[in-house]
Amino acid sequence: MDEKIISRDDLLKICQDVIEKGNTLLTPGAADYSVVKDVSKIDLDASALPSKISYKSYVFPRTEPVLYYKRSKNDVQLIDVNIDSKKIVILGAKPCDANSLNIMKHLFNWDYSDDFFNMRAKNFIVIGLMCSQFDEYCFCTSVGSSPVSEKGSDIFLIPLDANTYALKIITDKGKEFISPYNGHLKSGDENRSKRITENVKLPETAFDxxxxxxxxxxxxxxxxxxxxxxxxxxxxxxxxxxxxxxxxxxxxxDYSYTEGRRMKNWxxxxxxxxxxxxxxxxxxxxxxxxxxxxxxxxxxxxxxxxxxxxxxxxxxxxxxxxxxxxxxxxxxxxxxxxxxxx
Ligand code: SF4
Ligand code: SF4
Known part of the structure; x- marks a missing residue:
């Protein structure tokens, strides 16, 4: 694993570039993961509790058409949907969210390979953020995870101080994503980030x-x-x-007797x-x-x-x-x- 150091300013420059290239950048807030338009407003808060809603809908939308159809007297014509598959970068995913696509992908590739899920998941870059806060409802440690788990992240951030992060490159996808920005990265000190992660308070294990x-x-x-x-x-x-x-x-x-669409709804x-x-x-x-x-x-x-x-x-x-x-x-x-x- 490759560990680097990045300043908040340099991280925001990467975010700006992600947006300017036409990709979607999401960060968590109290309610939801929302699309970032102004990078200066990004607040990467490791002590925030999970947003009310996860980012699931960006890979598995609440409702979407899976095909369109046209009926004529003796025939039905099926028309494919173009799957929206632009790159989505999730910045600051909680460890309890970061692994969600890995867990769900089993279902979407079990008896049938779901192109809608797979194409979007392939284009996700998950930048996880260590979590330093929990409440009475959190129990990640009872289901094999933890506030410092890197599972599911392509890149993982550990706040070293208010303006600096240790940046760990976890997957090949993460490596490919960050390589154009290597000029923003400085050599890391694993001992420094380890001291921080080892001292994070963990939610008590609630059950086996x-x-x-x-x-x-x-x-x-x-x-x-x-x-x-x-x-x-x-x-x-x-x-x-x-x-x-x-x-x-x-x-x-059905829009009419002759046309309609097939919808997949939560x-x-x-x-x-x-x-x-x-x-x-x-x-x-x-x-x-x-x-x-x-x-x-x-x-x-x-x-x-x-x-x-x-x-x-x-x-x-x-x-x-x-x-x-x-x-x-x-x-x-x-x-x-x-x-x-x-
Ligand atoms: S446990 Fe029951 S009441 Fe509570 S959110 Fe789920 S369905 Fe609603
Ligand atoms: S605690 Fe478990 S069941 Fe409840 S919302 Fe989170 S992942 Fe889903």
Missing amino acids: SSEVYEWLGENFESPKWEGVGNLCLSCAQCAFVCPVCHCFDIMDE DGCQFGNFTLHASGHNPRDIQSKRYRQRVNHKFRYYVNKFGEILCTGCGRCSRGCPVSIDIKEIVSNCKNDQKELK
């Missing part, structure tokens, strides 16, 4: 994910799911803010009609079954299928839940017979 995996396998019918099922409103806010939830629905929208397993069959039967007809599905999918089924937990521990779903359901508490309390799940 392998024990949770075992418990879920043995307690599918546990009455404990009723508690959280009675509380949950089925609003699916938790899925929409999640950096790795990826359910979608496909719907045809969906959520907490909605009551998510598993409603055309026959009227619904295998997840009550909310406790749907919440059980959410936890099993994240901590057991995805592990079985792809060897990864479908959760980065960012805590967004809990921070935003209108009835204060906290996934960290739910998962931590699974095994505890004295505690209800709510």
